[in-house]
Amino acid sequence: MHLVRHSTARGVVLRQHACSPPCLQQQLGLLEGNYNGSGCRGRRMPPHAAAASPDIVQQLGSTTTATASPAQQQPVQEQKHQQQQQRQESGSFNWHRAWYPVAIVSQLHEARPTATQLLGMDMVIWRDGNGSWVVFEDRCPHRLAPLSEGRLEPATGHLMCSYHGWQFDSQGKCTSIPQIGEPAAHAAACSSKRTCAIAYPCQVAQGLLWVWPDAGSPELAAASPPALSSQYGAEGWTLLGGEWFARDLEYGFDTMMENLFDPSHIPFAHHGIMGSASRDKAQPLHITTTVDVTPTGGCRWCC
Secondary structure (H helix, E strand, O other): OEEEEEEEOOEEEEEEEOOOOOOHHHHOOOOOEOOOOOOOOOOOOOOOHHHHOOOOEEOOOOOOEEOOOHHHHOOHHHHHHHHHHHHHHOOOOOOOOOOEEEEEHHHOOOOOOEEEEEOOEEEEEEEOOOOOEEEEEOOOOOOOOOHHHOEEEOOOOEEEOOOOOOEEOOOOOEEEOOOOOOHHHHHHHHOOHHHOOOEEOEEEEOOEEEEOOOOOOHHHHHOOOOOOOOOOOOOOOOOOOOOOOOOEEOOOHHHHHHHHOOHHHHHHHOOOOOOOOOHHHOOOOOOEEEEEEEOOOEEEEEO
C-alpha cells in the first residue's frame, strides 16, 4: 500500500493505493490536498485580503469610508457552517463532513508549520507545545495572512502569525496581540470570536494525519471514525518496504480511480519496477466483485 499524489486544477491529491480499498470516497479519489512534505510553501496574500476583513475599510486617496455589512461582520466560520448545513439538509452528500488523510506524519516538520490544501481549502498543519498535531484554516483572522508562513513560538507552544505576531493555541483561541498593551483591552480582544483562528478536528491514525474539514461539527467528527485500512499492520504485510511515500501525478481523481480498478495495466506499466510485475506474466483476468459499491462503504473485488 502506498500514497499517491497527483495534481489537479486546485492542487495535489494525496491517495492511498490498496488492493482492497476500505472506503471508495476517502481511499480512492475524493481526497484533494496540496501536501508539501518539505515544509512551507510561499503564497502571496490575496488582493482582496484587506477588503475581506470585517473591519472598517478606509479607501486610499479618498475620504469615502466603507463599513462591512452585517453578513460580512458575521464570523467566517459561522457562515461556512451554515452553508454546509444547508447543503446537508438538501440531501446531497456533505464532502466536508468526512475524514481525509492529508499528510504522512513521519514527514511533517515538528518545528515549523506546513501548508496543505484539502477540497480547495487552504490549511496549515502544526505541532503544539504538548506534541499534538493541529490543523487550522491557513489565514490569520486579523489581516488574512497565511499562518503557514508564521512560526511556532517556543515559549508558549503556540502558532504565531508572521505579519503582526498574533498567537493562537491549539483550539484556535488568540492568546497574544502585541499591539494591545492595556491588560483589560487585551483580554477582551483575545476572548472575541473574531480573533480566533478556524481549527479543524484532526487525529493521527495508521501513520497518517486525518482531517475533518468542517470546523462547525466537532461532535459529529468525534462520533465518526475514519475509514482505516484493515490491511495495515497485518502479519506478513508491509508498505512497499515499510513506510508511506507520496507521488505527484498530473491528472484528476477520476482517472486515478479508473487506474486502481484496472489491474490489467500492472504487468506493462509497472514492468520491473513494482514487485514481481512483468510483461511476461500478462494474461486475461477474471474479476469478481465480492462487496458491491455503496455511497459510503466503497467496494471490494478480487481477480
